[in-house]
Amino acid sequence: xxxxxxxxxxxxxxxxxxxxxxxxxxxxxxxxxxxxxxxxxxxxxxxxxxxxxxxxxxxxxxxxxxxxxxxxxxxxxxxxxxxxxxxxxxxxxxxxxxxxxxxxxxxxxxxxxxxxxxxxxxxxxxxxxxxxxxxxxxxxxxxxxxxxxxxxxxxxxxxxxxxxxxxxxxxxxxxxxxxxxxxxxxxxxxxxxxxxxxxxxxxxxxxxxxxxxxxxxxxxxxxxxxxxxxxxxxxxxxxxxxxxxxxxxxxxxxxxxxxxxxxxxxxxxxxxxxxxxxxxxxxxxxxxxxxxxxxxxxxxxxxxxxxxxxxxxxxxxxxxxxxxxxxxxxxxxxxxxxxxxxxxxxxxxxxxxxxxxxxxxxxxxxxxxxxxxxxxxxxxxxxxxxxxxxxxxxxxxxxxxxxxxxxxxxxxxxxxxxxxxxxxxxxxxxxxxxxxxxxxxxxxxxxxxxxxxxxxxxxxxxx
Numbered sequence: 001x002x003x004x005x006x007x008x009x010x011x012x013x014x015x016x017x018x019x020x021x022x023x024x025x026x027x028x029x030x031x032x033x034x035x036x037x038x039x040x041x042x043x044x045x046x047x048x049x050x051x052x053x054x055x056x057x058x059x060x061x062x063x064x065x066x067x068x069x070x071x072x073x074x075x076x077x078x079x080x081x082x083x084x085x086x087x088x089x090x091x092x093x094x095x096x097x098x099x100x101x102x103x104x105x106x107x108x109x110x111x112x113x114x115x116x117x118x119x120x121x122x123x124x125x126x127x128x129x130x131x132x133x134x135x136x137x138x139x140x141x142x143x144x145x146x147x148x149x150x151x152x153x154x155x156x157x158x159x160x161x162x163x164x165x166x167x168x169x170x171x172x173x174x175x176x177x178x179x180x181x182x183x184x185x186x187x188x189x190x191x192x193x194x195x196x197x198x199x200x201x202x203x204x205x206x207x208x209x210x211x212x213x214x215x216x217x218x219x220x221x222x223x224x225x226x227x228x229x230x231x232x233x234x235x236x237x238x239x240x241x242x243x244x245x246x247x248x249x250x251x252x253x254x255x256x257x258x259x260x261x262x263x264x265x266x267x268x269x270x271x272x273x274x275x276x277x278x279x280x281x282x283x284x285x286x287x288x289x290x291x292x293x294x295x296x297x298x299x300x301x302x303x304x305x306x307x308x309x310x311x312x313x314x315x316x317x318x319x320x321x322x323x324x325x326x327x328x329x330x331x332x333x334x335x336x337x338x339x340x341x342x343x344x345x346x347x348x349x350x351x352x353x354x355x356x357x358x359x360x361x362x363x364x365x366x367x368x369x370x371x372x373x374x375x376x377x378x379x380x381x382x383x384x385x386x387x388x389x390x391x392x393x394x395x396x397x398x399x400x401x402x403x404x405x406x407x408x409x410x411x412x413x414x415x416x417x418x419x420x421x422x423x424x425x426x427x428x429x430x431x432x433x434x435x436x437x438x439x440x441x442x443x444x445x446x447x448x449x450x451x452x453x454x455x456x457x458x459x460x461x462x463x
Contacts, residue, residue, distance in 0.1 A: 058085075058353050061114035062092045064340075065100035067284045067306040070374050077367045081360050088353060096283060108132050113345035115354040119166050121157055121338050125415040128160040133343040135163040139355040146363055154379035157338040157412060166341030167358050170376020173334050173405040174224060175301045175321040176216075179311075182295045186210035190320055193408060197259065197325040204268045207295050215268045217287050217294035218279040221260055221433045223424050225298070225324070229256055231410050232330035242417025242461045245454055250447040252327060257436050257443035264437060270294075272437035285310040298324075301401050302339045302376035308394040319394070321401040323408065334409040336402065339376030377402045419457040427453040 064074060071094045078090050093114070095103060100118075107113045113132065127133050139145040145167065147155065158166035183190055186207050191199055204215035227237040229252050236246040263269045270279065270288065279287060284303055288294035290310035297307065301321055311317035324333040342361065344354040360367055368383045373395050378384050384399075391399065432450050435441040441449075 056087065058088045058350055060088060060090045060116065060350060060353055060357060062090055062116045062357070063100070063104065063114040064092075064094050064118035065097045066094065066118075066375075067303070069284075069306040069309055070094075073371050073374055076370045077361065080364070080367055080370065081357060084360075090357075107347075111347050113347040115345060115348035115350060116342050116357055117345055118169075119341040119343045121341070121412075122416045122420070124158065124166045124341060124343070125160050126418055126421075127343070128163070128165045129418070131346055133165050134346050134348075134351060135165055136167065136344060136355060136358075137164050139352075139359075140164060144352070144355045145359050149380045149382045150362070151379075151381075154338075158341055160415070166338075166343045167362060168338035168341055168379050169361070170302055170339040170373060170378060171402050172300050172302050172337050172339035172376040173402060173409060174228065174324050174337075175299065175304075175334075175401060176324060177289065177297050177299065177304060177307060178320045178322060179289060179295050180318045180320050182207070182211060182213075186295075191322055191325075193323050193404060195322070195325050196328045196330075197256070198328055200325040201259065201263075201268075204263065204296075205266065208266065208268050211295065213292075214270060214288055214294040215296060216263070217289045217297040218270060218275045219298055220263065220269055221272065221275075221437065222298070223428050226253060226256070226428070228324050228333035229253060229327060231335065231413070232326040232333040234331055234410075236413040238414075238417050238420065238458070240414055242414075242419075242458060244458050245451060250444075250451060253450075254443045254447045257432075257446060260437065261439070261443070272434065300337075300339060300376075301398050301405075302374065304398050305372070305374045305394045314393040319397060321397055323405065332405075332408050332410050334405050335412045336405055336409050337412060373398060417458060418461055422457050423450075423454045427457070 062074075062078065064070070066074075074094070075092065078092055082088055082090055093103075094100070104113065104117060108130075117133075119127065119133070124133070136145060140147055154168050154171065155164065158164055158168055160166075178190060180190065187210065188203055188206055191203060207213075207215040223237075230236055230247045233247070233249075233252060238244075239246040260269075264271055269275075284290060284299070284306045287297050287299075287307065287310075289297035290307055292311075299307070304319055304321060308314060308317060308319050311319070326333045342358045344351050344358070348354050361371075362378075363380050363383065365383060365386050368378055368380075368387065369390065371378075372390075373387065377399055378387070387395070427450060431453065432446040436443055436446045
């Protein structure tokens with residue numbers, strides 16, 4: 001749900017078909033080095049019942065992907081939980097997205113998944129269908145997962161076949177993040193929320209001419225932008241039943257591929273070769289905009305916190321979030337997405353404690369003061385209200401953007417179908433994006449390959 005990378009990083013992830021190209025990232029770019037250790041100690045206000053009233057020792061494993069900023073915040077919250085629940089020992093591990101998904105698919109194959117694991121909207125349907133994560137409805141009914149201050153719109157994205165299998169960690173939407181100081185230096189006005197791809201090309205050309213740096217950073221070739229084109233046309237990349245592509249007209253995608261080639265030739269974006277070798281999957285802190293090499297970057301709205309920090313902090317930088325460009329005459333290219341989820345794995349021997357930990361993450365005021373909306377706008381209204389006086393510029397910009405998108409965005413589409421990961425990993429990137437950007441094939445030929453190969457894969461989902 002994972003920059004618009006989703007999910008660039010996913011393309012490299014090893015697995016057995018679990019996963020998808022979201023990315024959302026949610027998605028997300030992340031620190032490159034994985035880590036694993038145990039956490040301990042720090043004070044927290046009690047909002048969940050002490051674990052195991054008998055005082056029996058309980059062990060939990062928790063795993064997530066993300067930026068270094070996310071790692072630091074999550075570890076602090078784990079410490080808070082263990083201080084409140086001294087009989088609970090939490091072993092955690094985190095990684096960049098590439099390494100994370102590789103690890104989780106390996107664990108899944110050996111029935112050794114962590115108790116609590118971070119998930120993305122794009123693949124929860126497949127993980128649930130394989131029985132890798134368990135339904136949490138009974139915990140919601142009992143109050144162990146307390147959603148009294150959570151609207152259904154924040155929970156619905158975590159339901160698969162009417163069962164709640166994943167808990168939303170924050171509301172999110174795709175965005176172009178703009179360095180406003182560089183726009184001002186170039187004498188270019190910030191775009192309206194209804195801007196188009198033609199507007200983007202004009203603005204990008206002016207920025208490049210005036211500033212001599214890339215107008216846009218890494219990842220415009222990412223599959224999330226392919227999907228967004230068809231959302232702007234009122235459809236989607238995949239049919240609702242997952243048995244074929246969700247659109248019949250290849251021309252919008254062909255035109256977009258031609259645009260990317262123009263951008264690359266004009267130096268408006270990094271070349272694909274440089275993008276893949278230098279920026280792909282390296283983390284928010286290494287993105288061109290964070291390094292002062294680009295005016296804008298594409299990712300998920302929750303990632304503004306870590307990006308702004310990487311740019312030197314709120315005293316040294318200013319970032320404006322705007323929606324994805326839409327096609328001329330089209331609808332919004334945005335939808336509101338759960339940024340990431342927590343799920344409980346079928347491997348867990350302590351699912352009750354796992355549910356309590358997720359409830360803590362969702363509802364504890366002190367914990368969320370530490371998390372500080374890094375994963376997206378919190379789903380609890382009480383948590384949101386508690387944070388308002390403390391929000392910095394990055395969080396305020398994110399909250400404002402998500403609120404604006406709530407009025408403009410299109411409805412969220414179903415999770416990517418089975419086979420989507422195969423399409424992205426083995427068709428979209430190697431047979432479409434790379435040949436086009438390296439000018440070894442035409443956009444028309446590449447779009448035809450995508451249609452043929454994707455429909456062949458998706459046809460396997462027919463009953």
